[in-house]
Amino acid sequence: MKKATQFAKISASLLVTCGLLLGTFTADNAVAADKKKTYHWRLAQTWPSNFPIFGDAVKNMVKMVKTMSDGRLIIRVDSKNKHKAPLGIFDMVRAGQYDMGHSASYYWKGKDPVFMPFTTMPFGMIAAEQYAWFYYGGGMALMEKAYAKHNLLSFPGGNTGNQMGGWFRKEIKTVDDLKGLKMRIPGFAGEVISKLGVAVTNIPPGELYTSLDRGTIDALEWVGPSLDLNMGFHKIAPYYYTGWHEPGTELQFLVNKKRFEKLPADLREILVVAMKTAAYDMFAQSYHASAENLALIRKDYPNIKITTFPKEIIDRLKVENDKLIKEMSAKNPAFKEVIDSQKAYMEKARDWTRISDFAYLKDNVSR
């Protein structure tokens, strides 16, 4: 039995050593495995598949996240062709059907007007002013507050740049020319311009060209040269008016807050930075596409008259805009808080814009 005892002892000792070694490695590996866990997320976007610029911002974000996370956070994108609910992003992300979405905050003004000013406001800030407000002037904190009660986080999702006032079949010389004019201009801007007698109608994007061509509508606004050119409006409406209603339209990344909090810290930061960069990048891409497409319009359609609404109209629009905002502020303290923050910020930021880019451009915009 001696040898057997000895054998048993040595065997046990070997097994213990082996076990200890294995234990050490498996414990290490458990941490490594957790760190290496792959998260599969799903994103729903308001836009159709392969929609330029807006859709590119999403693709850009997804790609950055994949590479920076070494494949640990993979985001699948569903377009409206798939989920069939372009204006259901808020609800789907809140409920956790999707982990995140790409849309625009002003689409949720029916749920609460507080969401509207995080996109843009008529006669509001231009993109540079608005980014300063978001990131250094208290805007992000106000947006967080507005969305927190819905289990949502909202982040800037890409800027279109200053949107054009729209395509008109006839020249607009006076306020009277607007009376009875049938125009597609959705949302709050539509409410404002309706006060000047415009008959505001809503028409699905796919029917816009035909409606304008057949005279079902007399005018419409879309985005700007970056996205308008594909729609072909320049072929049937020779007046292209500069903007007043969406001076710095910022799209939105919506994130389910509980899902976000389950990500490890490095992936959270990777996602936040990728969304921020994709948003900034979209502003640069929009600028580029508008510059390129405007040059094409100038070259191929020299009859297009690019012009600005007369001061009389702008002044009336401002009055109606202020009146509506005042009414909404009186009813909704959260909306008022955001509007007041933007107004106070814009006063300072606009003064800087005035003596910097604007003063500079005055000497340098000759054509």
Add this chain to the structure above:
Amino acid sequence: MKKATQFAKISASLLVTCGLLLGTFTADNAVAADKKKTYHWRLAQTWPSNFPIFGDAVKNMVKMVKTMSDGRLIIRVDSKNKHKAPLGIFDMVRAGQYDMGHSASYYWKGKDPVFMPFTTMPFGMIAAEQYAWFYYGGGMALMEKAYAKHNLLSFPGGNTGNQMGGWFRKEIKTVDDLKGLKMRIPGFAGEVISKLGVAVTNIPPGELYTSLDRGTIDALEWVGPSLDLNMGFHKIAPYYYTGWHEPGTELQFLVNKKRFEKLPADLREILVVAMKTAAYDMFAQSYHASAENLALIRKDYPNIKITTFPKEIIDRLKVENDKLIKEMSAKNPAFKEVIDSQKAYMEKARDWTRISDFAYLKDNVSR
């Protein structure tokens, strides 16, 4: 011997099993360890310690990289107080003394004028136009080409926004008022304005206030309200002129190319995205700080007259600027290639600026 043999066999078998298991785990762990390798990088910046905004861009980048990499890429920052070579960043990063740097491309125009236009040019693009050029209009490829032969990579490093034309003790009404005027205005802009008779001098930042106060100089340019307020110039020079010479000053992250290529793919992307975001963020921060500080100047120093150079002066500056650029282009084909790209791009981008933000601001800059 039977038992001994049996013992040896079982022991051997146990050891093999144990060894195989260990082998499997160590092999796995070797991969994990490599992936988890921590890279310690060093960055040299042109600016002193705790320099606001410019230095914040570096801190912002370093922090994003640390969090996104889960501590696998740690960047230590040396200010000029430490390395004592504010204008030696190019050489130190090229030689590998530092892995990366934060500076401005136009500081290297003595090495090659091709580097100059990647920062800004008199009467050149504003920030929004320039970002569109960098990322969508071919700018990044041209910058990569210019730096590749020096084992360097260059990336946008943060925009100051449109810089102010400077602080003047006396009003400038005509070109004659500039003749013999002693002004601190470094670099290419200094060359341009010297053609109008300005006596351009260079004075270290620490001596600027005293020099202006004592009349050693009559005028100086620095940055804009964001950074000028700390310098106190508004206390001794009541004329603050809007800008012409640095419409979109973009700082620079310089990276040693060989070191960059040694990073794993995820860390390379993390670094690139963090630099890009920090650059964009600095533009927003500059905008914010300028807006806030301008409001302070308006309130506390209402005697400061913020004004624009007369058209006569701007026109002369344009002529001299074009002349100098033409001379440099004739001598340096690489410089010419970048300038031609910027000119062609600006023509299109400026047309868009004109009908978007500029047209909008015309109706909305009242004070």
